[in-house]
Amino acid sequence: MSITVVGSIAYDRVKTPFGERERMLGGAATHFALAASFFDEVNVVGPVGEDFGDAELAVVATRGTHIGDVERVPGGKTFFWHGEYGWDLGSRETLATELGVFADFQPKLSEPSSQADVLFLANIQPDLQREVHEQCQAARFSALDSMNLWIDTARESLVGVIERVDCVILNDAELRQLTGKPNLLTAAREVLSWGPSVVVAKQGEYGAALVTADSFFALPAYPLETVIDPTGAGDTFAGGFVGYVARHVEQGLGDQVLRQAMAYGTALASFNVEEFGAERVTRLTADEVHERVGELRRITHFEEAPVELTT
Amino acid sequence: MSITVVGSIAYDRVKTPFGERERMLGGAATHFALAASFFDEVNVVGPVGEDFGDAELAVVATRGTHIGDVERVPGGKTFFWHGEYGWDLGSRETLATELGVFADFQPKLSEPSSQADVLFLANIQPDLQREVHEQCQAARFSALDSMNLWIDTARESLVGVIERVDCVILNDAELRQLTGKPNLLTAAREVLSWGPSVVVAKQGEYGAALVTADSFFALPAYPLETVIDPTGAGDTFAGGFVGYVARHVEQGLGDQVLRQAMAYGTALASFNVEEFGAERVTRLTADEVHERVGELRRITHFEEAPVELTT
Numbered sequence: 096m097s098i099t100v101v102g103s104i105a106y107d108r109v110k111t112p113f114g115e116r117e118r119m120l121g122g123a124a125t126h127f128a129l130a131a132s133f134f135d136e137v138n139v140v141g142p143v144g145e146d147f148g149d150a151e152l153a154v155v156a157t158r159g160t161h162i163g164d165v166e167r168v169p170g171g172k173t174f175f176w177h178g179e180y181g182w183d184l185g186s187r188e189t190l191a192t193e194l195g196v197f198a199d200f201q202p203k204l205s206e207p208s209s210q211a212d213v214l215f216l217a218n219i220q221p222d223l224q225r226e227v228h229e230q231c232q233a234a235r236f237s238a239l240d241s242m243n244l245w246i247d248t249a250r251e252s253l254v255g256v257i258e259r260v261d262c263v264i265l266n267d268a269e270l271r272q273l274t275g276k277p278n279l280l281t282a283a284r285e286v287l288s289w290g291p292s293v294v295v296a297k298q299g300e301y302g303a304a305l306v307t308a309d310s311f312f313a314l315p316a317y318p319l320e321t322v323i324d325p326t327g328a329g330d331t332f333a334g335g336f337v338g339y340v341a342r343h344v345e346q347g348l349g350d351q352v353l354r355q356a357m358a359y360g361t362a363l364a365s366f367n368v369e370e371f372g373a374e375r376v377t378r379l380t381a382d383e384v385h386e387r388v389g390e391l392r393r394i395t396h397f398e399e400a401p402v403e404l405t406t
Numbered sequence: 407m408s409i410t411v412v413g414s415i416a417y418d419r420v421k422t423p424f425g426e427r428e429r430m431l432g433g434a435a436t437h438f439a440l441a442a443s444f445f446d447e448v449n450v451v452g453p454v455g456e457d458f459g460d461a462e463l464a465v466v467a468t469r470g471t472h473i474g475d476v477e478r479v480p481g482g483k484t485f486f487w488h489g490e491y492g493w494d495l496g497s498r499e500t501l502a503t504e505l506g507v508f509a510d511f512q513p514k515l516s517e518p519s520s521q522a523d524v525l526f527l528a529n530i531q532p533d534l535q536r537e538v539h540e541q542c543q544a545a546r547f548s549a550l551d552s553m554n555l556w557i558d559t560a561r562e563s564l565v566g567v568i569e570r571v572d573c574v575i576l577n578d579a580e581l582r583q584l585t586g587k588p589n590l591l592t593a594a595r596e597v598l599s600w601g602p603s604v605v606v607a608k609q610g611e612y613g614a615a616l617v618t619a620d621s622f623f624a625l626p627a628y629p630l631e632t633v634i635d636p637t638g639a640g641d642t643f644a645g646g647f648v649g650y651v652a653r654h655v656e657q658g659l660g661d662q663v664l665r666q667a668m669a670y671g672t673a674l675a676s677f678n679v680e681e682f683g684a685e686r687v688t689r690l691t692a693d694e695v696h697e698r699v700g701e702l703r704r705i706t707h708f709e710e711a712p713v714e715l716t717t
Contacts, residue, residue, distance in 0.1 A: 112588070158716045320592050355710070396707070
């Protein structure tokens with residue numbers, strides 16, 4: 096199996112209560128690839144500017160990720176995001192977004208990228224997501240992320256892509272906004288009625304929930320005392336989730352596989368937030384990932400032990 | 407075993423996006439007792455006014471709860487709370503709080519109430535919680551709830567009571583505020599260092615987390631499409647949690663017992679929010695509770711199925 100991801104490769108300027116970085120490697124495709132590369136071959140599709148460093152490109156290529164479709168635009172500037180987090184990391188403010196080479200991005204997928212078995216459309220303009228989706232006819236499983244900006248400004252296009260993918264991965268607030276349904280379960284079921292068979296609601300520090308036609312599953316985030324920088328946690332989650340799915344898509348995606356995918360996504364995301372940007376996941380080991388999935392199971396497991404109740 | 411709860415018995419005026427009630431039975435002690443009475447004998451301690459109805463008193467006495475220490479104050483007015491919830495029920499505004507008979511409340515516990523094995527100090531002024539705690543020398547397990555008002559205005563008194571109880575049950579935001587620690591796990595461990603052996607962080611629609619010296623457990627809320635009124639959900643949770651604990655306090659409270667207590671608390675709270683005030687839990691059956699605990703286990707359970715990861 097192989098996975099193609101299309102999305103941003105970026106420089107981020109980030110300030111959290113625990114420090115700051117002036118210009119660190121970021122972007123949804125970067126975080127996704129660093130996680131998904133644990134599971135399968137990953138092809139990254141996205142543009143960077145002339146200012147993008149070889150060292151950063153080497154990080155994107157960690158664990159064998161293919162970077163042949165990372166297009167370096169002559170004279171262009173790499174996508175740049177500047178944000179700052181509040182004291183409990185629960186809120187963040189975007190101080191600047193400079194599209195740079197993303198402003199004129201026209202995705203052109205090479206043969207290996209377009210022949211991937213699994214596709215992840217990271218958060219970019221929905222029409223671009225649709226173009227990439229159309230170029231990937233071989234994909235047996237496709238998932239997408241999006242954001243409030245596109246729900247506000249390009250909802251129709253976004254719904255058009257959602258109708259074509261198998262899985263939607265959004266923050267719970269975005270699911271509510273997208274559907275106009277205040278209840279999370281109702282919102283998720285509304286999205287299922289448009290076509291996808293899987294909806295994942297990311298809930299930040301509270302974890303994530305999985306909704307399918309006949310099942311519901313929720314998993315808390317892994318508890319950490321040291322959270323340094325949440326940037327990229329959602330894309331790292333998606334990389335773990337979609338990566339695990341890619342390894343099982345051939346034999347079919349039962350409920351247990353999707354739940355395990357949630358656990359791997361959650362474990363990977365928990366490492367991501369322990370340090371700035373992609374620093375932690377870049378040097379993460381397979382053993383660490385497995386161990387944390389085991390811990391996630393232990394902290395969520397309980398035996399049923401009914402007691403007699405007064406009637 | 408028997409349980410004593412001290413706290414408010416109230417009339418609530420509540421508006422949610424799904425309707426309103428002008429004057430319904432409420433109060434922390436009411437909601438706690440309705441849940442805890444499934445597990446054990448409950449003694450309710452608290453004042454009501456001359457305006458308090460016999461029908462409402464009969465509801466407080468559901469499933470055999472003792473109301474001998476519900477003091478009806480001649481000429482007094484029952485505690486009254488008026489609040490309104492936002493569109494997704496995640497936020498609420500308090501429009502009025504009239505203390506009524508609570509303004510001059512001096513807890514006087516009868517022999518059965520003061521001899522209880524388990525004590526729950528619902529959210530009242532911390533000095534009153536301490537007086538009740540001192541009258542209950544026989545309690546083998548005591549827990550308390552509180553709120554931002556007391557953290558703001560009576561923090562020293564509150565910490566003084568916390569040092570004396572076994573278990574603290576607070577919203578996660580209150581734990582952060584109480585300790586000044588933005589990280590939930592750090593905040594919970596700070597509270598453990600003051601004396602209690604168990605901290606429960608209520609997280610509203612996201613569920614609840616349990617922190618002890620050597621264990622962490624988190625359980626999502628039960629997913630519901632129909633949430634009508636969250637009022638009393640936290641006290642209902644506490645009633646289920648403390649009730650289950652009361653049934654096991656004699657043989658000792660291991661990690662699994664506390665986790666099962668979390669499940670019972672979560673199940674009971676999920677019924678509470680399905681209708682206004684205490685309406686649903688008043689007519690709830692034991693079978694319904696057991697069934698929902700079973701469902702909670704199913705929606706949180708996953709098998710570990712490690713895959714080989716790229717190194």
